[in-house]
Amino acid sequence: MSDTRNTPWHDKLAAGFRRTADRLGSNLDSLFNKEKLDRQTLDAIEEALIASDLGPVTAMRIRDRLEDERYDKDLDEAGVRKIVAEEVAKVLRPVAKPLEIEAFPRPQVILVIGVNGSGKTTTIAKLAHLLQEQDYQVMLVAGDTFRAAAIGQLKVWAERIGVPIISGKEGGDAASLVWEGVKQGTAIGTDVLIVDTAGRLQNKAGLMDELSKIRRVLGRLNPAAPHDVVLVLDATTGQNAISQIEIFGRDAGVTGLVMTKLDGTAKGGVLVAAAEKFGLPIHAIGVGETLEDFRSFDPDEVAGLIAGSKASVK
Numbered sequence: 001m002s003d004t005r006n007t008p009w010h011d012k013l014a015a016g017f018r019r020t021a022d023r024l025g026s027n028l029d030s031l032f033n034k035e036k037l038d039r040q041t042l043d044a045i046e047e048a049l050i051a052s053d054l055g056p057v058t059a060m061r062i063r064d065r066l067e068d069e070r071y072d073k074d075l076d077e078a079g080v081r082k083i084v085a086e087e088v089a090k091v092l093r094p095v096a097k098p099l100e101i102e103a104f105p106r107p108q109v110i111l112v113i114g115v116n117g118s119g120k121t122t123t124i125a126k127l128a129h130l131l132q133e134q135d136y137q138v139m140l141v142a143g144d145t146f147r148a149a150a151i152g153q154l155k156v157w158a159e160r161i162g163v164p165i166i167s168g169k170e171g172g173d174a175a176s177l178v179w180e181g182v183k184q185g186t187a188i189g190t191d192v193l194i195v196d197t198a199g200r201l202q203n204k205a206g207l208m209d210e211l212s213k214i215r216r217v218l219g220r221l222n223p224a225a226p227h228d229v230v231l232v233l234d235a236t237t238g239q240n241a242i243s244q245i246e247i248f249g250r251d252a253g254v255t256g257l258v259m260t261k262l263d264g265t266a267k268g269g270v271l272v273a274a275a276e277k278f279g280l281p282i283h284a285i286g287v288g289e290t291l292e293d294f295r296s297f298d299p300d301e302v303a304g305l306i307a308g309s310k311a312s313v314k
C-alpha cells in the first residue's frame with residue numbers, strides 16, 4: 001500500500017482519530033507519573049486500553065509485552081506508546097484489505113448491509129466514487145425498498161456522482177431489482193453492482209429472508225454472486241458495533257466490514273477490537289461526510305494515530 005503520510009488523507013485520518021487518541025492518552029496519562037513500571041501500573045495500563053475500546057485480547061497482549069520488555073525499568077511514555085502502536089498494527093495488518101474487483105464474468109455484485117443510520121447510504125456513494133476513481137464502471141441498486149426516503153437518498157447520490165441506478169417503488173421486491181441490475185449491468189459492461197439492502201438488522205428473520213431471496217435470484221444468473229457482503233458499522237456505537245458483527249456476521253454471510261464515523265467518536269479503538277475478534281477484512285473506513293473521507297487504510301499509519309505515537313511503526 002502506498003505511503004499516505006503527509007497527504008491530505010493523512011490529515012483527515014489524523015483529525016478523524018484525534019478523539020480516540022485523546023481518550024487513550026487521557027486514560028494513560030495519569031499512569032506516567034510513576035518512575036518504574038510495576039505490576040500495579042501494568043494492571044492500570046491494561047484497564048486503560050480496555051476502557052479505550054481496544055478489546056481485551058489486544059490489551060492483554062500489550063500488557064504482556066510491556067511486562068516482558070520493560071518490567072521494573074523506567075516508565076517511558078514514548079516507549080509505551082510505541083509498543084501500543086506496534087501491537088495494534090499487528091492486529092490491523094491482516095484485515096486491512098481494500099475491496100478487489102476481480103469477478104469474471106462481470107459485474108461483481110456487492111451487497112451492502114447495515115442498520116439505519118449506520119452510514120450505509122453514504123458509504124455506498126463513497127464506495128462507488130472510490131471505484132470510479134479506479135476506472136471501474138459502477139451501477140447502484142436501491143434495494144432498501146422499505147423506506148421511500150432511502151430510495152430517494154440513493155438516487156440523489158447516484159446523480160451527484162454520475163452513476164446509473166436501478167430503483168423501484170417503496171415496498172417493491174428487492175430481489176427483482178437486483179435481477180434487473182445484473183441484466184442491465186451485464187448489457188452495458190458494468191464492472192461493479194453495489195446493492196443497498198434493507199437496514200433492518202433488528203429484524204434478523206426479515207433481513208435473512210430477504211438476503212436469501214436475493215441470493216437465490218442472483219445464483220440463477222451467476223453462481224458466484226454475491227461476491228461480497230459488506231457490513232457497514234457506525235464506530236460511534238462502540239461495543240454495539242461488535243454485537244452487530246456477532247449477530248449478523250455469520251448468518252448474513254458477511255465477507256467484509258466498513259467502519260464509518262471514526263471522526264465523530266472517541267471509540268475508534270473498536271476498529272481494533274473488531275479486527276481482533278473476528279478477523280474479517282476491513283475494506284475501508286469513513287472519517288467524514290464527504291466522498292473523499294473514505295478509503296482503505298494503512299494499518300501502520302492508523303495504529304500510530306490511535307496510540308498517539310510519534311515514532312513510525314515500520
Ligand SMILES: Nc1nc2c(ncn2[C@@H]2O[C@H](COP(=O)(O)OP(=O)(O)OP(=O)(O)O)[C@@H](O)[C@H]2O)c(=O)[nH]1
Pocket residue numbers: 114115116117118119120121122123150153199260261262263264285286287288289293
Ligand atoms: N461524521 C461522519 N458522518 C458520517 C460518516 N458516514 C456517514 N455519515 C453521516 O451519517 C448520517 C447517516 O448516514 P446515512 O448514509 O444516511 O445512513 P444510513 O445507514 O443509510 O441511514 P438511513 O438512510 O437512515 O438508513 C448522515 O448524516 C451522513 O452524512 C462518516 O464517516 N463521518
